[in-house]
Amino acid sequence: TALASIASFGLALVRISSIVSSVQTTTEQAGEDRFEALVEHSSDVIGVVDREGMIRYVSPAFRTALARDPEAHVGTALRRLAHPDDVASLTTHLYQAVTRPLQSTSHFETRLLAADGTIRAFEVVAANLVGDGVVDGLALTMRDITDRKALAAELSHQAFHYSLTGLANRALFADRVDHALHLRRRDPECSVAVLFVDLDDFKA
Numbered sequence: 001t002a003l004a005s006i007a008s009f010g011l012a013l014v015r016i017s018s019i020v021s022s023v024q025t026t027t028e029q030a031g032e033d034r035f036e037a038l039v040e041h042s043s044d045v046i047g048v049v050d051r052e053g054m055i056r057y058v059s060p061a062f063r064t065a066l067a068r069d070p071e072a073h074v075g076t077a078l079r080r081l082a083h084p085d086d087v088a089s090l091t092t093h094l095y096q097a098v099t100r101p102l103q104s105t106s107h108f109e110t111r112l113l114a115a116d117g118t119i120r121a122f123e124v125v126a127a128n129l130v131g132d133g134v135v136d137g138l139a140l141t142m143r144d145i146t147d148r149k150a151l152a153a154e155l156s157h158q159a160f161h162y163s164l165t166g167l168a169n170r171a172l173f174a175d176r177v178d179h180a181l182h183l184r185r186r187d188p189e190c191s192v193a194v195l196f197v198d199l200d201d202f203k204a
Contacts, residue, residue, distance in 0.1 A: 045122070045142040051130055053078050053094045056137055065122075065144050067115040083111035083119055097126040097138055104128050109145070121146045 045066075046059040055076050062070040066081070073081075082090045090110045097106040106126045111119050122142040129135040160172035168176075180192045 045140075045144075047078075047140040047142065048135060048137045049078055049094065049140060050137045051098050053091065065114075065120060065142075066112060081112045083113060086111045093124070094126065094138065097128055098130055100128050102128055102131060119146075120144055121149050 042059060043061055043064075044059075045061045046057075047055060047062070048057040049055055055073050055078055058070040058073060060070060062068055062073070068081075078094070079087050079091050089108075093106065093108040093110070100106060105128070108124050108126075109121060110124060111121050114120055121144070123145045124143075125141045127139040127141075129139050130137060160169060160175070161167060162169050177194065180190075184190050184192045
């Protein structure tokens with residue numbers, strides 16, 4: 001009877017262990033599926049580049065943001081898609097991100113070229129996961145901020161220009177004079193002059 005009880009208890013433990021393992025596996029798989037679904041449907045471009053800046057993965061949002069095929073660009077250097085004026089800075093940012101401590105993040109902006117040649121501005125968060133057993137690279141989250149920057153530029157232009165003529169207004173004039181005076185204080189050799197021109201019947 002004792003041996004039978006011990007055997008039954010042992011079988012129960014094995015069964016419980018099997019159930020727990022099955023639940024853990026199901027939970028982990030559900031978590032992975034949920035994470036994959038979030039990445040696949042994110043409006044931000046999610047990507048992974050290796051320590052040389054070569055693309056190892058980009059999410060489907062890459063197609064929406066740049067009209068480029070994600071799979072076709074795996075193995076391509078990310079800097080090849082950068083605006084010519086941003087190639088050097090992007091390379092530097094990626095290098096600095098790789099040399100930071102594991103799991104640390106870097107923030108920077110860069111411009112990438114869409115398939116049709118248009119320029120898109122991105123805000124990038126780079127997480128250093130080089131050496132990580134799963135990712136082993138830089139995990140990039142890239143948000144398209146082109147429209148936001150265009151709006152900011154338009155608001156800045158409106159703040160310093162007359163809407164009717166598009167000419168610089170008094171606020172911009174005061175800003176330029178202030179800037180010139182600051183230069184004059186730092187460099188006595190710098191000459192500053194203000195010229196006032198009166199145009200008769202200008203309003204007419």
